Amino acid sequence: MSSRIEQLLSQVTDPEIPVLSLYDLGVIRKVEETDTAIIVTITPTYSGCPAMDLMEKNIIEVLENNFDKEIKVITQLSPAWTTDWLTEAGKKALFEYGIMPPSPKGEVICPQCRSKNVVLISQFGSTACKSLYKCNDCLEPFDYFKCH
Ligand SMILES: [Zn+2]
Known part of the structure; x- marks a missing residue:
């Protein structure tokens, strides 16, 4: 994965908690890049959390704006997300928020x-x-x- 993708994805934040990036939340499981596509696998924090749809849209948008490739977001439900996946930096950002x-x-x-x-x-x-x-x-x- 190029660090450019990582950098762009770290700018996508939780719509409800703007100080928390998707990496801080721990929802990004995997990013694959092929010659024609970028495939991002995410695990939603809470099933049915309306914020996830918006996050998915934001991931696609930020990558489409920067790469001339097909962008796909795959939602992986298992293993389920737990609050253990929040990074220490993410917890600190939450507290300061x-x-x-x-x-x-x-x-x-x-x-x-x-x-x-x-x-x-x-x-x-x-x-x-x-x-x-x-x-x-x-x-x-x-x-x-x-x-x-
Ligand atoms: Zn107090």
Whole structure:
């Protein structure tokens, strides 16, 4: 794979979380380049996540604009994506963006003031893959990106 493709794909971000690239999310499984085509294999984060359609469209668009080749996106559902595939850089970007990244130990801290004095408001935040928390110290609500 040419690093040019990698560079272009790293500019494609999650439509819901613009600081997170597809590489940070860990959804890009494989990129193949032939003489006539570029084939990108992705695994969606959450099945039925509407953001994935948009990401697929964005992948095709950015590659078509830069290569005179056929662009294909293949969706691979197995093995299923898990929050373990988020890169460390991706988790850091999430936190700085104000979203608590998935925490396998279940420790949720406020991205605004780093307080651990937080309370769950709703299992469902702005989207189904996040839950809504509120910080008891700075009183700011924030999303927690659920583990799965
Ligand atoms: Zn806080």
